[in-house]
Amino acid sequence: MGNSPPASVGLSHDAAVNQIQETIADNCVVIFSKTTCVYCKMAKKLFEDMNVNYTAVELxxxxxxxxxxxxxxxxxxxxxxxxxxxxxxFVGGAAETQRLHKEGKLLPLVHQCQLKIKS
Structure with missing residues (x-):
């Protein structure tokens, strides 16, 4: 249990930051997720139920x-x-995203992004 180096596969910190920022910049909706996470599934289902495409990065x-x-x-x-x-x-996790949707604020955010892409 000593200090072992991080098990990253060749990405420098800056390259990893750039990859995350580019993914966020290039897509209207990005969900950083894990395949086994119930809350992640809830967040994805929310966008699926609204017929909104999203990019999932399965960590x-x-x-x-x-x-x-x-x-x-x-x-x-x-x-x-x-x-x-x-x-x-960043809008939050599953609970915050669902709250935004219930308040009617999530879809307008998505539409703002979709309008930017079309123009």
Whole structure:
């Protein structure tokens, strides 16, 4: 149980940050998720039920997933998944995303992003 080096596969910290930022910038909805996470499934189902395309980054299937999760914690203040981004902005986890939807605020955020892509 000594200090072992992080098990990242060749991505520098900056390259990992850039990859996360590019994914967020290039997609209206990004869900950083794990395949076994019930809350992640709830968040994905919410967008599926609204017929909104999303990009899921499955951290448990990604060789750099742990490193990405560390960076997401620095970016968002939390390490739990899902980490949901809409229109480039972090909106929260599953509960926060569902609350935005119930308040009628989630779809307008998605539409703002879709309008940007079309114009």
């Amino acid at each position: 448990d299937m990604n060789t750099n997933g742990s490193q990405f999760q560390d960076i997401l914690e620095q970016m968002t203040g939390g390490r739990t998944v899902p980490r949901v981004f809409v229109n480039g902005t």
